[in-house]
Amino acid sequence: MLAVAFSAVLIATTPASAHSTNDWVKTTQGAPAGWAHRTAKSYVGGVQQETDIYWQDNGEVWVQSRVWDRSTDGYCATVQIRYEISESPGQWAGHWHYRPVGGALDCALGESIPQYSANWMARYPTRKVAARACHADPKGEIVECEGTWH
Structure with missing residues (x-):
């Protein structure tokens, strides 16, 4: 039933690029x-x-995320980013x-404060960074994400 409720706004997460x-x-x-x-910013599911x-x-890039369940x-609630490197x-x-985004994982419903990620700097020149809201398991493994990038 959950999958049906969110099917309009959440999709299966896209795998990472072919090389690690x-x-x-x-x-x-x-x-x-x-x-x-x-x-x-986004709020979905x-x-x-x-x-x-x-x-x-x-190409220097710095990111930090906040997430609420x-x-x-x-x-749980988490954040995924998409980007291109050189x-x-x-x-x-x-x-x-x-x-x-490492550290941005919230499994505690009802807290008014978000869970913050670590601060992250790109190792390589990076561009076109976008973020989206995702559901995750308690280990932080992404289950599904919204279809829209922000």
Whole structure:
């Protein structure tokens, strides 16, 4: 019944790219002052997410997500990002990479405060970062995500 209720707004998660990469590094650095930024927000299927994305024209990117579990559906709430990297100067990968935002996992319904991810910096020049709300199991494995990227 749950699947039917959310089928209009949630879809099965898209797998990561064919090759495994370690695209992000955890950092204690806060949001970079003076960088361009936006906040990707969505609320769907009992999951509310807000992802702060900061970037520079040279491909440096910093992200942090917040997530709330607003439903008693038995799932946890998490965030997935999509982006493109350049492993060599001027050569973009030509395909998307997909990753959950590490640390942004909320399994406790009813809390008014969100669960925050770690702060993450891209290891490679990165562009076109977008985020979406997802259901996950208690281990953080994504079960399904909304179809819209923000």
